[in-house]
Amino acid sequence: MKFSHRLHEKVKGIWDKTHEHPFVVGLGKGDLPVESFIRYMKQDYVFLIDYSKLFALGTVKAKNIETMAAFAKLLHETLHGEMDLHRAYAKRFGITEQDLENTKPTPINLAYTRYMLNVAQNGSLEELISSLLPCMWSYWEIGKRLVETYPDSMNHSFYGEWVKMYSSDEFGSLAQWLIDLIDHLAEGKPERELVVLEEHFLTTSRFEYMFWDMVYDGGDWPV
């Protein structure tokens, strides 16, 4: 069994719950309250600023030029592809790029990015990849699932762009590259090292779920 298959099995219950989350279902049906989406877009923008740094750290830890170049591409695509989507949505509401950048992360957002940055700085390349992978992979799975379940979701006048981006082959190929890389790097590793990678994957899958919950309910600093 490929290691990525083992990872997917480990978190299947969490990802299935994510597909049923009212925020995700609302994106598919097109009836997500717009205030929740604005909260998501602002929190996600500052999330992606930190997330893109993980790709920069991937370049530092890569063992060959091909892998360095692929991480550099991921960094570029995040800053100029994925975050363009957020900037375009923000513009529709008169929210400036500066406003987006100045968003203060909620406790869950901060805990999630700090967890990954800590792993990326102190762990191996395999640890870095297994901790950042649920972000790319679960969004791709969500995008594809939404198109399957709600075929009209791509044409929705507001949330359609979101669904199109995360179900796209372009986004999927970036996620697939990371999946293939972790499979390659996991080959021949002892079980005690694989368990550590699995644990990172589980932890950040939990953070993904908590992030959806947080933007839906508006969880912020209590004081």
Ligand SMILES: Cc1ncc(CN)c(N)n1
């Ligand atoms: C929280 C979160 N997780 C994943 C993705 C997809 N890169 C995202 N934009 N935001």
